[in-house]
Amino acid sequence: MSLKYIEKILRAKVYELAGESPLDFAPALSKRYQNQIFLKREDLQSVFSFKLRGAYNKIASLSESARQHGVIAASAGNHAQGVALSAKKLGIKSLIVMPITTPEIKVNAVRALGAKVILHGEAFDDAYQQAKELAKTQQMTFIHPYDDAEVIAGQGTVAMEILRQKTDNIDVIFVPVGGGGLIAGIAVYAKFVRPEIKIIGVEPDDSDCLNQALKANKRVSLKQVGLFADGVAVKQIGKEPFRLARKLVDEVITVNTDEICAAIKDIFDDTRSVPEPAGALAVAGLKKYIERADITGESLVAIESGANINFDRLRYVAERAQVGEHREILLAVTIPEKPGSFLAFCKLLGKRSITEFNYRYFDSATAQLFVGISSSGESSDLADIMQHLEQKGFAVIDMTQNELAKEHSRYMVGGHASKQLNEVIYSLQFPERPGALLRFLSSLGSQWNISLFHYRNHGAAFGKVLIGVQVEANEKHALQHCFDALGFQYIEETENPAYQLFSGQ
DSSP, X not given: OHHHHHHXXXXXXXXXXXXXXXXXXXXXXXXXXXXXXXXXXXGGSTTSBTHHHHHHHHHHTSOHHHHHHOEEEEOSSHHHHHHHHHHHHHTOOEEEEEOTTSOHHHHXXXXXXXXXXXXXXXXXHHHXXXXXXXXXXXXXEEOOXXXXXXXXXXXXXXXXXHHHHOOSOOOEEEEEOSSSHHHHHHHHHHHHHOTTSEEEEEEETTSOHHHHHXXXXXXXXXXXXXXXXXXXXXXXXXXXXXXXXXXXXXXXXXXXXXXXXXXXXXXXXXXXXXXXXXXXXXXXXXXXXXXXXXXXXXXXXXXXXXXXXXXXXXXXXXHHHXXXXXXXXXXXXXXXXXTTHHHHHHHHHTTOOXXXXXXOOOOSSEXXXXXEEEOOSOTHHHHHHHHHHHHTTOEXXXXXXXXXXXXXXXXXXXXXXXXXXXXXXXXXXXXXXXXXXXXXXXXXXXXXXXXXEEEEOOSSSXXXXXXXEEOOGGGHHHHHHHHHXXXXXXXXXXXXXXXXXXXXX
């Protein structure tokens, strides 16, 4: 099995178009974590992603007959650019099917590389199915983003470079995982040449298709995937990548959104480059690995896989990075609604910096504060603060890991309903496209009344919405059926303490 791929990797034609990316030492990360940490800079490829390697290797391997019919792919980002540039280099026509939710900047980038673009469906799966159908009817070759031997071999050249660039000890290589093409290629080469090197995959905790497949010992299809790290938002690991990964990958680590944002900041601090969320996954997993086992003195490599990030996403990244670094604590604090309570509370915090302080009068008995407090980063800091406040008679709830609090409540404090509304609360992922809100409201019709609505744009294909609907208990199923018909991902949040404390009835 390995020999076939080793030969493919050694013969890969990627360097006709892609360049050998540097393996950069990360001085700040290395000093902070007391390990030798290196970044494999795939963000420096001409399309700012490693995807160019596999796409070119596959297209360059096609017969002359296949080249004449052209190539087709489905992608919302990096793979699309890799296929478009590869086809342009080889003088082959290319067609890319992209979801209609794809940001215009990415669509324009693909068109600028010479590809024809068709916008179809609201999600990748819709675009994928359309591309497969068009491949049949137009006799074009479908270029899979990860489930293809030539693509996997192209990505495997990343490992070939790492082992050539660093000939001394390497303990672990951390690899971001979406469909699995990159980790399969890296694992098959690294384990053949240096079997002592650990290969650890890193996935978002809400898009962990490889992690779930390894646990089940078979490929599974996730019901839904998180979209923050859109470059790895894949519901099912590829068939061939899984076959290789289950034998060669040592472990998979999952990380949350805050940890990814903190890793983006870490990479910026060391390189002055800004990776996309998927591009920072490996660093987030590396940090978690070190902290989990108190690792020191090891040589660790993280794949910085891409830098195709929308500029307007940086605001959101900056907000969440502080929490991801354990430098900000978010608390809901109940204080007596009487003169002097604010002052007494602030005195208890001493010289700690307050990063956020939200309050609005609600009733004459108690007041609810939403407070952000700077932290030392030590794990004991949160417990110390909460214990100190509770000893002084203040009721405290930790909101640091409450997604609803971070996404919505901190911007809505004081928005309590003035009367009983039979209100049910949902958080939804809302497509960023013209007419999406009108379509949503039209689907609800006049059957239910919207009693709360909060939306934030994150610079991605989907935004986050918090919605309150007045609905009788026996109608809730019909409401959820409406959400299902629209294809929205949603979670009921009615019992979430962030809603109950700051916006509830």
